[in-house]
Amino acid sequence: MLILYNPPSSARRKPVMPLALLALGALMEGRHEYAIVDGNLDTNALETIDRHVRDGARMLGITVMPGPQLADAVPLCRELKRRHPGLTIIWGGYFPTQHWDVCLKSGFVDYVVRGHGEVVFQSLVDRLASGENPTDLAGLAYRQADGLPFSNPTAPIPHPDLMPEFPYQRIDVRRYARKSFMGRRTLAHHSSYGCPFFCNFCAVVNMVGGRWLAQSAERTANVARRLVTDYGADAVEFYDNNFFVHEARTVDFAERILDLGIGWWGDSRIDTLLRYSDRSWRLMRDSGLRMVFMGAESGSDETLKRMNKGGSASTDKTLAMAEKAREYGIVPEFSFVLGNPPDPEGDVRGTLEFIRKVKRVNPHTEIIMYVYTPVPLAGELYDQAKAEGFAFPETLDEWVSGDWQDFAQRRSAQIPWLDDPLRRHLRDFERVLSAYYPTITNPSLHGVRRFVLRAASAWRYHLGFYRYPYELRPLQRLLAYQRPETCGF
Ligand code: SF4
Numbered sequence: 001m002l003i004l005y006n007p008p009s010s011a012r013r014k015p016v017m018p019l020a021l022l023a024l025g026a027l028m029e030g031r032h033e034y035a036i037v038d039g040n041l042d043t044n045a046l047e048t049i050d051r052h053v054r055d056g057a058r059m060l061g062i063t064v065m066p067g068p069q070l071a072d073a074v075p076l077c078r079e080l081k082r083r084h085p086g087l088t089i090i091w092g093g094y095f096p097t098q099h100w101d102v103c104l105k106s107g108f109v110d111y112v113v114r115g116h117g118e119v120v121f122q123s124l125v126d127r128l129a130s131g132e133n134p135t136d137l138a139g140l141a142y143r144q145a146d147g148l149p150f151s152n153p154t155a156p157i158p159h160p161d162l163m164p165e166f167p168y169q170r171i172d173v174r175r176y177a178r179k180s181f182m183g184r185r186t187l188a189h190h191s192s193y194g195c196p197f198f199c200n201f202c203a204v205v206n207m208v209g210g211r212w213l214a215q216s217a218e219r220t221a222n223v224a225r226r227l228v229t230d231y232g233a234d235a236v237e238f239y240d241n242n243f244f245v246h247e248a249r250t251v252d253f254a255e256r257i258l259d260l261g262i263g264w265w266g267d268s269r270i271d272t273l274l275r276y277s278d279r280s281w282r283l284m285r286d287s288g289l290r291m292v293f294m295g296a297e298s299g300s301d302e303t304l305k306r307m308n309k310g311g312s313a314s315t316d317k318t319l320a321m322a323e324k325a326r327e328y329g330i331v332p333e334f335s336f337v338l339g340n341p342p343d344p345e346g347d348v349r350g351t352l353e354f355i356r357k358v359k360r361v362n363p364h365t366e367i368i369m370y371v372y373t374p375v376p377l378a379g380e381l382y383d384q385a386k387a388e389g390f391a392f393p394e395t396l397d398e399w400v401s402g403d404w405q406d407f408a409q410r411r412s413a414q415i416p417w418l419d420d421p422l423r424r425h426l427r428d429f430e431r432v433l434s435a436y437y438p439t440i441t442n443p444s445l446h447g448v449r450r451f452v453l454r455a456a457s458a459w460r461y462h463l464g465f466y467r468y469p470y471e472l473r474p475l476q477r478l479l480a481y482q483r484p485e486t487c488g489f
Pocket residue numbers: 195196197198199202203204205241242269295309
């Protein structure tokens with residue numbers, strides 16, 4: 001028997017369905033006995049897994065993102081290995097894909113499946129179950145006889161249209177329905193893998209190497225329909241890296257769900273959506289597209305170039321997108337990566353000015369600000385980070401220490417080129433901005449509450465005086481402001 005475990009990802013928001021485990025489970029159906037344990041719902045996952053192992057489970061597969069998931073997975077796996085040395089522990093997901101050697105050096109991770117590893121995972125489980133040696137599998141990293149970690153080349157990405165349907169019956173789907181800006185009962189799906197671009201700050205590139213493979217519009221629409229009819233959803237969030245790559249697929253999907261009356265959300269590039277026709281925009285709006293997440297990244301065209309943002313990304317296009325989305329009543333959610341080397345201060349100040357411009361064009365734009373954190377990808381940004389003295393931890397214990405946990409959530413003090421005053425300036429700006437433009441995605445921030453926040457912050461915003469906004473903090477707490485990047489929409 002096999003256990004698939006999803007470590008808790010955030011205590012502050014209702015969890016999203018464990019899509020990665022459902023994808024793995026789909027390939028296990030009828031092949032291996034398995035159970036899904038979700039640490040977001042099970043507050044004593046260690047004992048639940050322990051029970052399964054005592055009942056005969058021999059393998060544990062875990063999906064691990066940096067941050068809270070890693071912080072949970074490290075002590076849990078160490079303890080399970082101590083209790084059950086014969087248990088085979090397999091890690092997969094963003095973190096192990098990039099830092100597979102650190103995972104294997106821990107001694108309690110036996111195998112790492114790198115990239116989109118559903119098929120590799122299935123082959124690994126097949127081999128282990130039948131006592132065969134799996135070490136020639138593409139996409140697998142393991143410890144060699146001398147104890148040193150070794151990784152085979154990554155495997156091709158499986159086509160999501162060729163993957164079986166998710167075994168929703170294995171989880172209590174209704175427990176994942178959450179209230180969001182899109183609807184009262186929002187559920188999630190993943191309709192495509194990867195992204196055809198190579199931005200050099202983005203962990204997706206290491207996972208997929210520039211490939212994008214998608215389920216057909218028909219299948220994607222059928223999933224949405226099933227979530228509505230079988231599980232009562234009134235909104236769907238698509239956790240694709242880039243949902244909108246192919247205009248014809250988006251349009252076909254939008255047409256197929258017109259009758260559902262749901263709200264939906266996805267992730268795109270600005271330049272891609274700007275190329276869509278007006279008819280496509282109308283269809284997206286009419287089918288319920290409420291908000292789109294887009295990486296605006298920077299207020300400087302030069303930085304966009306350095307990020308290898310690719311395509312035809314530019315600051316003019318970001319402004320054009322803010323305008324276009326306003327025209328169609330769809331909320332653009334722009335993320336920015338600030339503090340990029342080699343001139344983090346200039347970068348921060350320039351981008352903050354640009355954000356003010358964006359807000360003038362479309363005050364409903366949601367702004368998500370992240371501090372630049374390197375990913376191990378060849379390119380000017382990472383090279384400069386290394387030159388400034390940046391180095392990743394070499395052990396999992398270091399990774400789960402306080403500072404590196406902050407790093408994983410892009411709040412770190414581990415970034416040598418970003419000093420404290422600059423970090424504080426960023427935080428202060430964010431506080432003033434979110435008070436002057438209260439998010440429209442938080443239903444409790446309306447009427448008088450909005451007015452109070454705006455009135456209290458107007459002088460600061462107009463004078464560009466963001467320092468020490470102590471008076472705004474209690475006000476925002478009192479009026480239930482939520483940071484979208486930690487609480488979601
Ligand atoms: S377009 Fe977005 S998902 Fe694709 S590589 Fe760039 S940042 Fe990553």
